[in-house]
Amino acid sequence: MNKLMKYILLCFISFIFIFPLLWVVLSSLKPQSELFTYPLTILPRFPTLENYVKAFTSGDFVTYNKNSIFVSVVATFITITVNVMAGYALSKFWFKGRDLIFSLMISTLMIPLQAIVIPIFLLLKNLGMLNTLWGIIIPPAASPTGVFLARQYIQTIPNSLIEAARIDGSGEFRIFIKIIIPLAQPIIATIAIFSFMWRWNDFLWPFIVISVKKKMTLQLALANFVGQFQINWGQLLAMTVVTMIPIIIVFLGLQKYFVTGLTAGGVKA
Numbered sequence: 001m002n003k004l005m006k007y008i009l010l011c012f013i014s015f016i017f018i019f020p021l022l023w024v025v026l027s028s029l030k031p032q033s034e035l036f037t038y039p040l041t042i043l044p045r046f047p048t049l050e051n052y053v054k055a056f057t058s059g060d061f062v063t064y065n066k067n068s069i070f071v072s073v074v075a076t077f078i079t080i081t082v083n084v085m086a087g088y089a090l091s092k093f094w095f096k097g098r099d100l101i102f103s104l105m106i107s108t109l110m111i112p113l114q115a116i117v118i119p120i121f122l123l124l125k126n127l128g129m130l131n132t133l134w135g136i137i138i139p140p141a142a143s144p145t146g147v148f149l150a151r152q153y154i155q156t157i158p159n160s161l162i163e164a165a166r167i168d169g170s171g172e173f174r175i176f177i178k179i180i181i182p183l184a185q186p187i188i189a190t191i192a193i194f195s196f197m198w199r200w201n202d203f204l205w206p207f208i209v210i211s212v213k214k215k216m217t218l219q220l221a222l223a224n225f226v227g228q229f230q231i232n233w234g235q236l237l238a239m240t241v242v243t244m245i246p247i248i249i250v251f252l253g254l255q256k257y258f259v260t261g262l263t264a265g266g267v268k269a
Contacts, residue, residue: 021244028052028237035233051238061239063214064221068200069246071136071217076195078141080188086142087150087187088180092162102151109144113204121208135209136217140198146191153187154180189254196250200243218243 023042027035028051030044055061090102120139121130129135157180165175181188203219210216222239 024237024244025241028234028241030234032232032234051234052242055235055238055242058235060214061218061221061242064216064218065242067133067215068217068219068243071133071206072196072199072246075137075141075199076192078137079143079146079195080191082142083146083191084150084154084181084184084188085176086147087152087154088176090147091151091154092157092159102147105144106148117208124209129209131210131212131215133215136202136206137199140202140205143191143195146195149187149191150184154184157183193251193254197247200247 026042026044029047029049031046031048031050034041034045090098124130124135124139129138161179161183162175165179170178201219202217203223206217206220207223210220218239222236222243
């Protein structure tokens with residue numbers, strides 16, 4: 001009986017979290033006139049894809065989608081490369097000031113983005129990177145959270161494996177490619193999920209860097225549906241559903257590594 005009650009409670013909690021997502025998906029299939037009918041209905045009476053068709057035809061969402069995919073994929077690749085290499089150096093190499101560097105790096109988590117937006121903006125302006133996708137990608141590429149997770153996880157890899165490889169004549173780059181990366185796949189998948197999700201859903205930084213319409217990401221394009229006097233809710237809901245699909249695909253593809261990498265990266269000091 002206790003086991004049955006636990007399953008019922010878990011199903012109820014799961015439904016609470018899933019219901020808003022389900023509501024958005026079902027509402028995107030409703031015609032505009034049905035969205036505000038009273039009493040409200042969960043299931044659409046006359047399901048239609050009209051909102052999706054109008055959203056794609058009225059705006060250049062193919063370009064926005066390409067921009068978001070490029071930013072998210074390239075930024076995730078750079079983030080993984082930089083963070084895993086930094087985590088390897090901070091966990092398996094001894095040099096003077098190593099722990100101080102790591103402590104200072106982690107302390108930057110206490111600095112809000114709003115406090116450093118203006119200096120970074122001026123730097124990008126001087127470098128000529130405003131209104132470019134690289135201006136969105138490069139500044140947040142090195143994440144203190146990613147470095148922390150990578151360092152903590154790589155510390156669990158036995159030093160004997162690295163020492164044996166060095167005795168056999170392997171260089172540091174070969175050790176990193178052949179030993180560290182294969183063994184660190186769980187934490188790499190974890191960082192990839194976090195990075196892709198942050199870059200895909202990011203609005204504030206692209207909003208500051210990009211003012212040219214052709215360089216906008218999907219999140220900026222969604223904001224354009226909110227007009228001064230009216231909001232096209234049907235198309236807004238449809239494109240919201242579209243923007244959720246890549247996140248779901250990435251998470252489902254990497255979820256088997258996610259829990260392993262997150263727990264192993266957060267336990268060992």
